[in-house]
Amino acid sequence: MPTSLLWFRRDLRLHDHPALLAARDAAGPDGDVVPVFVLDERLWGPSGEPRRRFLLGCLAALDADLDGALVLRSGAPARVIPQLAREVGATTVHVSADAGPYGRRRDDAVERALDDVPLVRTGSPYLVTPGRVTTRTGTPFQVFSPFARAWREHGWRAPAGPPDGVRWRTGVRSEEPPPAPEVAADLPPAGEQAARTAWARFRDERLPAYAEGRDLPGTAGTSRLSAYLKYGCIHPRTLAADLAGERSEAARRYTDELAWRDFYADVLWHRPESAREYLKxxxxxxxxxxxxxxxxxxxxxxxxxxxxxxxxxxxxxxxxxxxxxxxxxxxxxxxxxxxxxxxxxxxxxxxxxxxxxxxxxxxxxxxxxxxxxxxxxxxxxxxxxxxxxxxxxxxxxxxxxxxxxxxxxxxxxxxxxxxxxxxxxxxxxxxxxxxxxxxxxxxxxxxxxxxxx
Ligand SMILES: Cc1cc2nc3c(=O)[nH]c(=O)nc-3n(C[C@H](O)[C@H](O)[C@H](O)COP(=O)(O)OP(=O)(O)OC[C@H]3O[C@@H](n4cnc5c(N)ncnc54)[C@H](O)[C@@H]3O)c2cc1C
Known part of the structure; x- marks a missing residue:
């Protein structure tokens, strides 16, 4: 029976998930998909406690949405992923592309270690995949406004279709998640459903006043979606598609903020050293x-x-x-x-x-x-x-x-x-x-x- 592995990273959701659909299609109507998340010390270690707690919450929500099928493994992905692929007999491994400096190196290492099992990258956490928008001469943009103009001209795909017809394999050995750290901060509810609810509420109640309200910290003027976008509990394309019919200044401003997110990912993609070093x-x-x-x-x-x-x-x-x-x-x-x-x-x-x-x-x-x-x-x-x-x-x-x-x-x-x-x-x-x-x-x-x- 054909099996594909879907390796979740910053895409902890089931809807609008191109890599998930690619994994389903690769497995075919008779095959199944093994969903996995790897707790990688290189990312887990430096994360502060709020992010660790939120991530564990997102994983628990995803596991519940998968009826308990999510496999959790810890260790270096270049060891864990090929091992799991062998264990479950996967013929392809699917991911959403990662544009960050460590993620790119890690994925290249996993790809090499997988040997003859292909690592298939489909989609990314951005409206436009970092590296795609360039000046006419093919160089990266250095400043936001011209980037945003070219970015809008480039455009983006419609959201991916519903996650129907996936046969999630159950019963694959999974580790217990580490205990969630206690944090003093009051965190938002984790997971895809919480993200979709937060977006719907913002869109219906606060978006009309966003253009003026977004700069006033004493009001609930912004969407508070950043943590969900960070972990991919919702894809920015889902948001952009909802805004597509709107001609308001508020919708334009909100799309602009998503452009900032794409812009910074693009700058980091071109200049990975700028995560630590001065751009100037x-x-x-x-x-x-x-x-x-x-x-x-x-x-x-x-x-x-x-x-x-x-x-x-x-x-x-x-x-x-x-x-x-x-x-x-x-x-x-x-x-x-x-x-x-x-x-x-x-x-x-x-x-x-x-x-x-x-x-x-x-x-x-x-x-x-x-x-x-x-x-x-x-x-x-x-x-x-x-x-x-x-x-x-x-x-x-x-x-x-x-x-x-x-x-x-x-x-x-x-x-x-x-x-x-x-x-x-x-x-x-x-x-x-x-x-x-x-x-x-x-x-x-x-x-x-x-x-x-
Ligand atoms: C010093 C500094 C550090 C920041 N650190 C982070 C960070 O670690 N993570 C993070 O997501 N954002 C960061 N931002 C950007 C911005 O402050 C947050 O994205 C925003 O406050 C999140 O609130 P919101 O979701 O209600 O925003 P909204 O106003 O509702 O905007 C919607 C979404 O657009 C994106 N966005 C908005 N503004 C920016 C921006 N200036 N740059 C990039 N993306 C933006 C975010 O994904 C945000 O969720 C930082 C900004 C500054 C000045």
């Missing part, structure tokens, strides 16, 4: 702060005690929900790099440890964008002012008050500058740890020096 290497020599005083400031940032309310609210949201609103990610990242003079890599590591949606491409390039070392077209001199940003995007102080209870009783006009409150700084809330105007000048001076060579 000349900025590595900026001069960064170190020593016990600098460490104490970083600690204040990590724990949400900088004395700048919007920064503290953001960092407390990170610890409280393993998530931060996009506008606030930019503000807290700018603060670490430009007010505390730390390398973006340090903040990116901290985010990856604590975010439930931590994604190498979006996170590293989100940080590089803010630090001015990446793809931003108007780079280093963009220094976010945490007070004016707070006033503009959280005018009533709703976001700050949600995450910083010490400031809950303040009048909105004092929330972002609590030291101006009539009764003075509320008890328990710290003084600003730095003078923003001064640190801004320091950052810009260092930038001017490195540019002058």
């Amino acid at each position: 290497p000349e900025l590595r020599g900026m001069g960064y702060d170190s020593g016990p005083d600098a460490e104490a400031l970083v600690r204040a940032w990590e724990t949400g005690r900088t004395g700048f309310p919007i920064v503290d609210a953001g960092m407390r949201q990170l610890l409280g929900e393993a998530y931060v609103h996009n506008r606030v990610r930019m503000i807290v990242a700018s603060f670490l790099v430009k007010d505390l003079h730390q390398e973006w890599t340090r903040g990116a590591r901290f985010f990856m440890r604590h975010l439930v949606d931590g994604d190498l491409a979006s996170n590293q390039h989100g940080w590089q964008w803010v630090a001015g070392t990446g793809t931003d077209a108007s780079p280093y001199y963009r220094v976010f002012n945490p007070i004016t940003q707070g006033k503009k995007f959280d005018p009533e102080g709703a976001y700050v008050k949600q995450w910083v209870p010490e400031l809950r009783d303040l009048d909105p006009k004092h929330v972002h500058e609590p030291w101006t409150a009539p009764g003075g700084l509320p008890t328990g809330y710290p003084e600003p740890i730095v003078d923003h105007a001064h640190e801004r000048r320091v950052a810009l001076d260092r930038y001017a020096r490195v540019r002058a060579g």
Whole structure:
């Protein structure tokens, strides 16, 4: 009986899953499909606890959707996958292509180790597979706007058909999943069904106001789908297909955000080293702060005690929900790099440890964008002012008050500058740890020096 192996990775769903359909078709009407997930220490080890817990939740949901057929194995995929393929007599192994630096190396290694069993890559976690959109001369795009134009012109396929007619093999030996780590953060419900419900709710209730609401962290203005997209509980094509008939500004803006996701994956695909290294290497020599005083400031940032309310609210949201609103990610990242003079890599590591949606491409390039070392077209001199940003995007102080209870009783006009409150700084809330105007000048001076060579 023909058997194919479907190796799930960042595609933990059954619908809109081209590789799943390819596995079914390869097995044919009389064959069956063995679904497997490999717990790979190289990815599991560096994941923070929120992501580990969420991933285990997604695997449990997928297993339930497969009526218990999901096979879990742990170890190096280049050993585990060929071994399982032999064990179940698989003649093909199917995956959704991985565009990340480690995933590409891993898949090449698995392909070699599989020998005469083909590894078939069908589809990817993106609307347009990374590497496909290029300039007219075939070079990669360096900046978002022209990429997004070419990306829209390129277009994408309709969602894949329903997962009908698959015979999932049951009874293959599976390991017990490791215990889910206890996390303090309040995580979203895991799995495909939860993702589809979250999308439907957003589309029906919040999408109409997305264009204005997406920048206001004090409102539920965004879709909160990032963790689901990261683990492939839903495919962005499913979302784009739902938006296809909409001519609204909101639908255009939402598609633009999916374009950012594709853009960063594309940049990482072309420049895999940019996961760790500066996209603009000349900025590595900026001069960064170190020593016990600098460490104490970083600690204040990590724990949400900088004395700048919007920064503290953001960092407390990170610890409280393993998530931060996009506008606030930019503000807290700018603060670490430009007010505390730390390398973006340090903040990116901290985010990856604590975010439930931590994604190498979006996170590293989100940080590089803010630090001015990446793809931003108007780079280093963009220094976010945490007070004016707070006033503009959280005018009533709703976001700050949600995450910083010490400031809950303040009048909105004092929330972002609590030291101006009539009764003075509320008890328990710290003084600003730095003078923003001064640190801004320091950052810009260092930038001017490195540019002058
Ligand atoms: C410093 C920094 C770090 C970031 N780290 C991550 C990360 O690790 N993982 C991650 O998914 N996003 C990251 N982002 C991008 C963005 O902040 C989140 O995708 C977004 O806040 C998720 O919330 P949402 O799903 O409600 O977004 P929505 O506004 O509803 O957007 C829909 C989807 O579009 C994608 N998207 C939106 N904005 C961006 C963006 N700027 N870049 C790339 N994709 C985007 C996401 O997949 C998101 O789920 C980072 C941004 C910055 C500035």
